[in-house]
């Protein structure tokens with residue numbers, strides 16, 4: 110990918126940002142898949158009964174615009190980029206998509222959500238926990254400023270999903286407390302801010318700290334198919 114520094118070289122944040130902005134702002138179909146299906150109720154989305162119970166128990170009655178377009182493609186395993194104003198329901202969109210696809214019989218981390226700040230990661234963890242209450246989801250927030258030992262204990266006991274900040278998540282991967290082998294879903298919330306955090310970490314650590322299966326900065330660009338770009342305002 111043009112604009113990305115090769116492995117082991119200095120990360121060029123400005124060049125990277127420019128390339129990402131160019132990619133994310135393009136409306137061209139050469140990069141994005143189009144997807145027109147809209148579901149105006151949660152019931153119509155084909156979600157598991159216990160996920161629906163969690164959604165309604167959380168107080169949601171009707172999906173927001175981005176949820177009407179975004180939950181189902183997430184559930185189908187499509188690569189999705191959501192772009193909408195703050196407070197439009199993006200968090201519940203990807204949380205529902207993850208919760209629908211987890212194998213609850215396998216207590217291994219299958220989904221990783223990265224957020225740029227501790228507060229945001231903890232907030233996402235709460236939403237995931239609440240929506241997944243009836244599914245028995247085991248979710249853990251892996252963020253800096255908390256006990257490393259406690260994180261290790263919880264991860265080793267087994268979780269389905271981790272929501273975290275890049276520094277602590279990398280640390281847990283490096284210590285092999287978090288194993289990436291079963292991770293099949295990966296969400297970057299606040300994409301551009303996450304890349305900034307990661308680029309800072311990369312400049313402080315050797316690239317060998319990153320597990321080879323977990324190449325964060327390439328995730329968007331290594332989508333299995335052209336990503337679906339969803340835009341919504343309410």
Ligand SMILES: Nc1ncnc2c1ncn2[C@@H]1O[C@H](COP(=O)(O)OP(=O)(O)OP(=O)(O)O)[C@@H](O)[C@H]1O
Pocket residue numbers: 168169170171172173176193194195196197198199200201202
């Ligand atoms: N379908 C819904 N019905 C009612 N309330 C909802 C619905 N979806 C989300 N909300 C509520 O709207 C608020 C904003 O949602 P959320 O945090 O998911 O938005 P967001 O787009 O992720 O925002 P941000 O970009 O700031 O992270 C939350 O209080 C959430 O509980």
